[in-house]
Amino acid sequence: MVTARAPATSANLGSGFDTFGVALSHPADTVTVERAAETTIEVSGAGARYIPTDPDENVVGAVADALDAPAHIHIDKGVRPSSGLGSSAASAAAAAVALNDLYDRGYSAHDLVPVAAEGEAVVSGEAHADNVAPSLLGGFTVVRSDDGATSVDTDLPLVACLPEVVVSTRDARRVVPESLTMAEHVETVGNAATLAAGMCRSDPELVGRGMDDPVVTPARAELITGYAGVREAAFEAGATGVTVSGAGPSVLAVPKPGRRREVAAAMVEGFADAGVGARAYQTEVGRGASVL
């Protein structure tokens, strides 16, 4: 029997749509695997009743297939599904690490990125890796379709505020604009480069400034009740940048040093003002998946 833990993640970070991601130090999923003739799945924890146990519909089933590693798989969800915090990716990453160890496959964390991404194809229709890469590698990650993932360790406090509403990644991809103007392209590249430089320097001011995105985030913010008020409240409480986490509904903020608690409280209150319950994770950029 092998148990692995894989962290929640926040993809996009505004300017890095389908490219950037960070691992959060918490919450996380825990997956336990035991050799079996056929894959079977059991789920407990946050939102477990909404998660299919059929291996054809659960991300971990696709991971077991990709590694040719049938197992009885128990998933303990710490990351609520449809949260914008890489819930399905956390299960896929933890299963990939656990099954790699159980069957002595010898793959590196980098090798496991496309394997875990196969799981993502089950839920979103595409094998996108911007959540599984940070969940496996930790830190700040950049994925490109043609050459895998690059990761950078960084020291950065974060607040991820999860409202009691559901936005599925599949639905949120439908509102992404199909084109952008040259001015929007120039602004986005400038912001993304600023953010990446900020990550390399563990500089919350630069990272926050680089999170602005004129294209995808405004369209997705419409799907999140209370987003504008939450964003404003977070800035007033000391955030350097605020954006939609992944496809939403979570909202991610980078607090100035010493302001994390205040930013978290302001975001929860911002959602409350819009009549939406929410919880805020006071977290930071963390490590990737590991066997426990």
Ligand SMILES: Nc1ncnc2c1ncn2[C@@H]1O[C@H](COP(=O)(O)OP(=O)(O)O)[C@@H](O)[C@H]1O
């Ligand atoms: N192991 C899993 N963990 C979480 N969600 C899963 C899992 N397997 C399949 N799903 C399905 O994936 C969807 C949630 O994935 P997604 O929208 O990507 O969430 P998130 O925004 O948190 O990444 C739900 O429909 C859920 O039923």
Ligand SMILES: N[C@@H](CCOP(=O)(O)O)C(=O)O
């Ligand atoms: N790049 C994807 C990321 C989805 O992240 P999730 O945590 O909401 O699954 C997108 O923006 O669609």
